Amino acid sequence: MEIVALAGGIGAGKFLRGLVRAAPEARITAVVNTGDDVVMHGLHVSPDLDSVTYWLGDAFDRERGWGRRDETFRATEELRAFGAPDAWFGLGDLDLATHLFRTPLLAAGVPLSEVTARVAARFGIVAALVPMTDDPVTTRISVVEGGIETELHFQEYWVARRARDEVKSFRFEGVEASRPAPGVLSAIAGADALVICPSNPVVSVGPILAVPGVREAVAARRDRVVGVSPIVGGAPLAGMADKLMPVAGLEVSALGAARAYADLLAAWVVDDEDAPLVDSIEGALGVRTAATDTIMRDDDTSEALAHFALGMLGA
Amino acid sequence: MEIVALAGGIGAGKFLRGLVRAAPEARITAVVNTGDDVVMHGLHVSPDLDSVTYWLGDAFDRERGWGRRDETFRATEELRAFGAPDAWFGLGDLDLATHLFRTPLLAAGVPLSEVTARVAARFGIVAALVPMTDDPVTTRISVVEGGIETELHFQEYWVARRARDEVKSFRFEGVEASRPAPGVLSAIAGADALVICPSNPVVSVGPILAVPGVREAVAARRDRVVGVSPIVGGAPLAGMADKLMPVAGLEVSALGAARAYADLLAAWVVDDEDAPLVDSIEGALGVRTAATDTIMRDDDTSEALAHFALGMLGA
Numbered sequence A, B: 001m002e003i004v005a006l007a008g009g010i011g012a013g014k015f016l017r018g019l020v021r022a023a024p025e026a027r028i029t030a031v032v033n034t035g036d037d038v039v040m041h042g043l044h045v046s047p048d049l050d051s052v053t054y055w056l057g058d059a060f061d062r063e064r065g066w067g068r069r070d071e072t073f074r075a076t077e078e079l080r081a082f083g084a085p086d087a088w089f090g091l092g093d094l095d096l097a098t099h100l101f102r103t104p105l106l107a108a109g110v111p112l113s114e115v116t117a118r119v120a121a122r123f124g125i126v127a128a129l130v131p132m133t134d135d136p137v138t139t140r141i142s143v144v145e146g147g148i149e150t151e152l153h154f155q156e157y158w159v160a161r162r163a164r165d166e167v168k169s170f171r172f173e174g175v176e177a178s179r180p181a182p183g184v185l186s187a188i189a190g191a192d193a194l195v196i197c198p199s200n201p202v203v204s205v206g207p208i209l210a211v212p213g214v215r216e217a218v219a220a221r222r223d224r225v226v227g228v229s230p231i232v233g234g235a236p237l238a239g240m241a242d243k244l245m246p247v248a249g250l251e252v253s254a255l256g257a258a259r260a261y262a263d264l265l266a267a268w269v270v271d272d273e274d275a276p277l278v279d280s281i282e283g284a285l286g287v288r289t290a291a292t293d294t295i296m297r298d299d300d301t302s303e304a305l306a307h308f309a310l311g312m313l314g315a
Helices: A012-022 A047-056 A074-082 A093-107 A112-122 A154-160 A184-189 A205-210 A214-219 A254-260 A272-285 A299-312 B012-022 B047-056 B074-082 B093-107 B112-122 B154-160 B184-189 B205-210 B214-219 B254-259 B272-285 B299-311
Strands: A003-007 A028-032 A038-040 A043-045 A128-131 A138-145 A148-153 A166-173 A193-196 A225-228 A267-271 A288-292 B003-007 B028-032 B038-040 B043-045 B128-131 B138-145 B148-153 B166-173 B193-196 B225-228 B267-271 B288-292
Touching: A003 A012, A003 A205, A012 A028, A012 A047, A012 A299, A028 A047, A028 A184, A043 A093, A047 A093, A047 A112, A047 A128, A074 A093, A074 B093, A074 B112, A093 A112, A093 B074, A093 B093, A112 A128, A112 B074, A128 A184, A138 A154, A148 A154, A166 A205, A184 A214, A193 A299, A205 A214, A225 A299, A254 A267, A254 A272, A267 A272, A267 A299, A272 A288, A288 A299, B003 B012, B003 B205, B012 B028, B012 B047, B012 B299, B028 B047, B028 B184, B043 B093, B047 B093, B047 B112, B047 B128, B074 B093, B093 B112, B112 B128, B128 B184, B138 B154, B148 B154, B166 B205, B184 B214, B193 B299, B205 B214, B225 B299, B254 B267, B254 B272, B267 B272, B267 B299, B272 B288, B288 B299
Parallel strands: A003 A028, A003 A193, A028 A128, A193 A225, A225 A267, A267 A288, B003 B028, B003 B193, B028 B128, B193 B225, B225 B267, B267 B288
Antiparallel strands: A038 A043, A138 A148, A138 A166, B038 B043, B138 B148, B138 B166
16 A cells, blocks of 8 residues: 655654554655755755654654754854854754755755655665655745735744744745656555645645645545644644634634645544534535544554544545 | 964964964964865865864864864764765864854855954954965875875875875865965065964965965065974974975975975074984075974963064064
8 A cells, every 4th residue: 555645844753653653664655845945054954854854763852842862952052153144043963964964965966855865764764755846945924024024934934933923925935836856746646545744734735735736636636635634622733833824714723724625635634622523524625524632642642643544544 | 563374274273372372462364274175065164274263262172183172073973874975074063163154155255264254253363364365275185096196185185094195296276376365465565573383384384385476475575484393303293294295305304394495484493302403404595493392282382482483583
């Protein structure tokens, strides 16, 4: 059975950790958002790809909730002493190695998808990790500040300003001209199960589906698509989906999140807390919906959730 | 009194540490070799500039003999796990910050001399640190391996292969087209004392003097030039001058080192161990020569040596 997962960073890594226990890892392809990618200190940083890599490579810091375990931040602290403009973005010393490995390869013309495969290999990851595209796509958030609209890089909005600004709109710069990375469309077309991970539907899964051809390819496999709600009890478990979903015209609820994928889903998984919504979601969207424990406290609960999601496809 | 020092990495940093105690730091300009500069993991590394900066900024690791004190090497160790091609070159985590600060500025078109001034400011250095040139100059070493001549970057020859190859020749790639960095020629012209630090005469001071106009500018001030021998008792105190001086036709001795600067020196300082050579150096080169303790064990002995050298100019 071939499985494709559409993955952001928050939630997706945790879910994938269970998925590779619920199904053969070698049969799993994770298509990962790169709209958050950013150049910091001249280095190409791919936050979602790296989160997923560190999760699957068992190198993620679960306590901190981002970056690598047993991490130190000596270079970043020193960059702050230099007054370096990008030092608000904390790059760990171990994490830096990933970016120092990636950046010169990209500069030499090696596509991101190839570099990603090499990084994954270093962490012993058997699943295929694929960026949504090898082309540059950048999520930009327009915010209103003192009455004036300013456009921020997603990382600036999220990490530097902690999502405190009033958001006017967002866009995925470059996405119209981007092409799916090699293997993305064929993996989707050949998948027995497609899982939309519990990631931000607007800025994590949204960019993946905005790459020309991807949404259509997923829709063509609609009977094999299951999604897991990132919204539990009307709030995201992590991240800033509550700030961005309304901008996209989506209610911050398990129903609102399902609506983002209304044309794609055969099945939808919500948390037990949202069990009362099951009927209304099925009624509104015609999508088979069921509730289970979606709070991934450890690999066991992640695995159980993955089993449940695949089970909804009869897989 | 304005002082200009021509500086490599090895020996120069230690000497400059004494010089800034022997004379007002604000009156000192160090013109530093950049022939050893190298791109590692896409980062612009300036080993001699950084050595001098860390020495003057009291951040140098005197025990290890290179790099920063209290350093860790987590990113480099991790890069080794990645199999990164440049991981033989040990970049410390604190040291990385210097290169991460410098590289994007250079990429944005800021000249190396300006970046160097900003790095020096972060370390509270009052003396002017100036690269010999803002243009790319690269020291290349031709070695013979299994009967075949191969050209290596200086760092490859020195750090990766520990100077074990038989050297056929060397060159300073790009030096003909290079121009002295802003301020270099005027500092030399206006100096009351010019000190050639106890650095490798071939690959440390050699590249500085090879930048068009520099050697002539120093020669024009010959009556104000004093050098300190990097060779003591027929061997370099550090580095690989013993391997490279013969290739340049220089005997590995305090006399051979003086010969490299025969057209430039008013005075020459040798170690007490080489006191027996004083007369023959004066006889052979017509350069006022004297012996003192040149072994810089600490800042006090460095300061005494700097006083002695300046004293030979009557300064």
